[in-house]
Amino acid sequence: MHENLKYNLKLDEGIAAFETLNISDTPTAEEKAQIADWQPIFSETNYGTHYLIYAKFLGKKIDKDAFQVDRVQLYLQNFSGGVTIGMTGKVDFFQSAKDATDPDYKDPRYPNRQKYKIQVGLQGMATNQVMDHYKPEKEIVLKTGDIVQAEAFFIPVDTGISKIFDPDDMTNCCFVDEIFMERNGDEIFVTSVGETRLRDLAAFERIDPKQLGKINIDLNKPQDGGGGPEERGSYHPCKPTSAIVDVQ
């Protein structure tokens, strides 16, 4: 059975915005409200580090089961592993098309369910744990039963460390960025999957497209293959990345 287990995302006007990490050792009631009410929306392991992203969706209730989101705050916590993962500050939050093959649209309890995606930029060896004051570009109203699906997109770690865009010096890299690169003995190179990811990042200007030229990747030219057949349709893997909205 395909069942993508989900978090619960309670939307409540009473949830207090998070203002500062400098909470006192004996927090006041206001400070407690700030650090409380973070709700998980995403869990993953990258670079051997297990981390969760928590969120606060702030706004106002406009109907008994509808909540207008004015602001989103995100908090990334690394739980285990040697590489600290942080947020880049880039977030995209939008309504997704209703793909009929997506099992989430087959829940008889919510025949009018909508799905929203929140895409969060992440980076290894980065320390920014809080993403504050993010305002959606378009007005978003979440209703009870809707789904917020979080997705992470990684940009390369500090390129001075990985030397990912410095092919003449790549063998001197101190950190093989495993999302894009691979080590094979003395040889360190950008993988085919890594190239696809870099192309995707550059296409959406999540990294500077000019950087790809340094490693002879031309966005206008097709990519060599070798990865086996690819399907020209969506798939929906079970991952701990979706939350069901519950308007309070």
Add this chain to the structure above:
Amino acid sequence: MTRLSLIVGINYYRDANTLISCLQDIRDWKDLLMQKFDFPVSSIRMLTQVKETTKRSILDSYRDFLSALKAGDYGIFIFSGHGGQFIVDEGGKQELVEGLRTSDDVIYSTEIRQLLESHLNPHSRLVTVIDACHSGGATLQGSSVPSPWRSDHQNHVVLTSCRQSERAYGDAIGGTMRGVFTYYLSQSLQQSQKLTFREFLDYIKNHLPNKQKGYHQTPQFFGTPENLDQSIIV
């Protein structure tokens, strides 16, 4: 007679996984049309970059493309990318429609049909080639739609890479990722400039579907019996 082409290939999507085979399809089509069929470069419009392949940009280009086709002209519209079946609300009722993913959204077959009805000159000739999953059409609980991409005009023919229930595939062919259906179609056109739809359908039966290679796709033809003996490209 003027000949025009609009070619859309999308590898990068905000709301779907990245593909790597579609840009090569576009390159293959451009080479084929220019070198084999002598299309002037000015008659070929290609949309491949993220900003060019948004829903708005593609629909605007498609409208311009259709509007430019006068009586006696020939046009070919080609799409390589993600396809899907989508649920849309139509007056409070949920409908299942075919869609083509753009870099930012989805173009629904209903939107394409509206443009065809309002802008396609019935005395022009239009060929549509779609290499995408589920491109054979969508159905809602058994109600069949002949082809969501085809207008009612006699001179509009649609070739799709698979049935409504199937997926379409890209694979490494000749060292480069490309659409399997597009590859076979362009190969057969390379061999015969006057290839008819009937000849292509006879040819493709021997190549697709190909269970051994995992290509579970059955190309589809939508047109009139008279269309079968017309050349795919003039």
